[in-house]
Amino acid sequence: MASYGLYTHIQSNKRRSVALLIGLFLLVYVLVYAGAIAGEALSYDASPEWYLRKAWQDLLEAAPFATIGTAIWIVIAYYFHQSMIDAVTGAQDVTRTEQPRLYNLLENLCISRGIPMPKLKVMQSDALNAFATGMNQKQYAVTVTTGLLAALDDAEIEAVLGHELTHIRNGDVRMLVIAVIIAGVVSFAAELIFRVLLSGGFRFRSRDSDSDRGRGGFGVAILIALVLIVVAWVLSLFIRLALSRSREFLADAGSVELTKNPDAMISALRKIEGRGELARATSAVMEMCIDNPREEFADLFSTHPSVVRRVEALVRYAGGHDPGPLQLPAPGQPSSSDAPPTTTPSDQQTFPGPWSQPDAAGRSFLPDRAPIGPNGPWGPSNGQSS
Numbered sequence: 060m061a062s063y064g065l066y067t068h069i070q071s072n073k074r075r076s077v078a079l080l081i082g083l084f085l086l087v088y089v090l091v092y093a094g095a096i097a098g099e100a101l102s103y104d105a106s107p108e109w110y111l112r113k114a115w116q117d118l119l120e121a122a123p124f125a126t127i128g129t130a131i132w133i134v135i136a137y138y139f140h141q142s143m144i145d146a147v148t149g150a151q152d153v154t155r156t157e158q159p160r161l162y163n164l165l166e167n168l169c170i171s172r173g174i175p176m177p178k179l180k181v182m183q184s185d186a187l188n189a190f191a192t193g194m195n196q197k198q199y200a201v202t203v204t205t206g207l208l209a210a211l212d213d214a215e216i217e218a219v220l221g222h223e224l225t226h227i228r229n230g231d232v233r234m235l236v237i238a239v240i241i242a243g244v245v246s247f248a249a250e251l252i253f254r255v256l257l258s259g260g261f262r263f264r265s266r267d268s269d270s271d272r273g274r275g276g277f278g279v280a281i282l283i284a285l286v287l288i289v290v291a292w293v294l295s296l297f298i299r300l301a302l303s304r305s306r307e308f309l310a311d312a313g314s315v316e317l318t319k320n321p322d323a324m325i326s327a328l329r330k331i332e333g334r335g336e337l338a339r340a341t342s343a344v345m346e347m348c349i350d351n352p353r354e355e356f357a358d359l360f361s362t363h364p365s366v367v368r369r370v371e372a373l374v375r376y377a378g379g380h381d382p383g384p385l386q387l388p389a390p391g392q393p394s395s396s397d398a399p400p401t402t403t404p405s406d407q408q409t410f411p412g413p414w415s416q417p418d419a420a421g422r423s424f425l426p427d428r429a430p431i432g433p434n435g436p437w438g439p440s441n442g443q444s445s
Contacts, residue, residue: 076234076306079238079298079301080234080237080238080241080298082294082298083238083241083242083245083295083298083299084129084241086241086245086291086294086295087125087129087241087244087245087248088118088122088125089287089290089291090245090248090249090252090287090288090291091118091121091122091125091248092114092115092117092118092287093252093283093284093285093287093288093291094248094251094252094284095113095114095115095117095118095121096110096111096114096280096281096283096284096287097252097255097256097280097281097284098114098117099113099114099117099280100276100277100280100281100284101255101256104276104277105276106276107276107279107280107283108276109276110276110279110280110283111280111283128244129241129244132240132243132244133237133240133241136236136240137194140192140194140236140240141192141193141198141200144192144344145180147339147340147341147344148182148184148202148337148339148340148344149182149183149339150180150181150182150202151180151181151182152178152179152180153179153180153181158179158181158208160208160213160216161179161181161203161208161216162179164213164216164217164220165177165179165201165220165224167217168217168220168221168224168317168318169224171317172224172228172317174224174227174228175196175199177191177193177199177200177201177224177227178199178200178201179200179201180200180201180202180203181202181203181204181205181208182202182203182204182205182337183204183205184204184205184206184337184338184339185204185205185206186204186206186207186334186335186336186337186338187204187206187207187210187211187330187331187334187335188203188204188206188207188331188334188335188337188348188349188350189201189202189203189204189207189219189220189222189223189348189349190202190223190344190347190348190349191223191224191226191227191232191347192232192236192347193227193232193233193236194232194233194236194237195233199227199232201220201223201224201227203216203219203220204337206334207219207331210330210334210387211327211330214318214320214323215323215324215326215327215330216327217318217320217323218314218315218318218320218323218324218327219314219327219331219349221313221314221315221317221318221324222310222311222313222314222324222349223310223349224313224314224317225309225310225312225313225314225316225317226306226310228313229306229309229310229313231306231309231310232347235306235346235347238298238299239299239343239346241295242295242296242298242299243343245291245292245295246292246295249288249291249292252284252288253288256281256284256285299346299362300362307363307364307369308364308369308372310349311324311328311369311372311373312372312373312376312377315373315377315379321373321374321377321378321379322379322380324373324377324379325370325373325374325379325380325381325382326382326385328349328350328366328369328370328373329366329370329381329382329383329384329385330385330387331349331350331366332350332366332384332385333352333366334352334387335348335349335350335351335352336352336353345362346362350363350366351363
């Protein structure tokens with residue numbers, strides 16, 4: 060269905076996401092069927108047709124157990140996934156006293172839109188990244204790295220927080236956590252079947268099967284089982300990518316809608332670009348981050364659209380200005396947020412955007428307006444007019 064405007068895009072994306080999750084869940088039964096084929100092939104010497112019929116009967120008998128097992132896996136992850144993520148990343152809860160700057164920025168965003176305040180966590184890392192987690196209002200949490208806090212100014216951090224809050228508002232976090240859980244079931248089952256096939260299980264085949272079953276179908280049955288396993292695993296990967304990639308553009312747009320500041324979102328992405336690798340994080344955690352630098356196969360299997368594409372969308376649809384790739388100082392050095400961002404000649408504008416840095420004379424300009432002095436349009440901050 061066609062989408063018109065931000066909110067209809069969000070609703071359309073939710074419908075597609077539900078369909079993708081259903082497809083991901085069905086892959087569990089595909090793997091059960093593949094396992095049944097392999098099990099029958101390892102137990103009997105029969106024709107391919109007999110293997111397929113018998114495996115179908117096995118699937119019908121095993122389907123309730125597969126459903127219950129997957130549901131138990133989801134329930135366990137529902138209650139303990141945040142603890143597992145914190146154990147992997149080392150993130151810690153922080154209060155207003157410990158992080159007043161970060162806490163106030165997040166609280167102001169939540170108050171402005173009537174959003175319940177999620178938990179706030181900080182991860183000790185030089186990487187520039189952030190992510191949201193949780194399955195319900197009581198569990199939602201936003202985690203940022205210390206490197207992000209050091210490199211970004213207040214407006215940029217606010218944009219990143221708005222991005223993560225949008226993921227929470229749109230239900231992206233819950234969807235992605237469920238998708239990661241189900242994909243984990245698929246990966247676990249696929250690896251288990253492979254190990255059974257490669258661990259010498261062939262010798263358990265029986266040679267005294269009924270004569271009406273036929274002979275010579277072992278190799279064909281094993282090949283069918285392997286193909287089903289590979290197809291299920293690849294489809295689970297692409298479904299996870301589709302869930303993650305399609306939501307990043309909407310989260311960027313939602314951040315601009317919250318902060319009214321597209322330039323801050325653009326400059327935050329440019330600073331984060333290529334600097335978000337969390338060494339201790341698993342691939343599942345990286346999928347939840349604002350940027351995932353673990354790209355492979357020329358962006359084919361990347362979980363996020365490139366920063367360039369995201370910036371282009373913000374420039375085109377939100378009216379932002381792209382400063383181009385930014386150079387940041389090494390960790391421990393003064394932050395580049397205190398200096399004007401570098402730009403490439405192709406990105407130069409005839410005038411800076413409303414959130415850009417002042418010129419050499421200390422003035423900023425708005426389009427079609429007179430120059431504004433270094434103290435803003437209302438004069439010096441001490442209340443005296445200039």
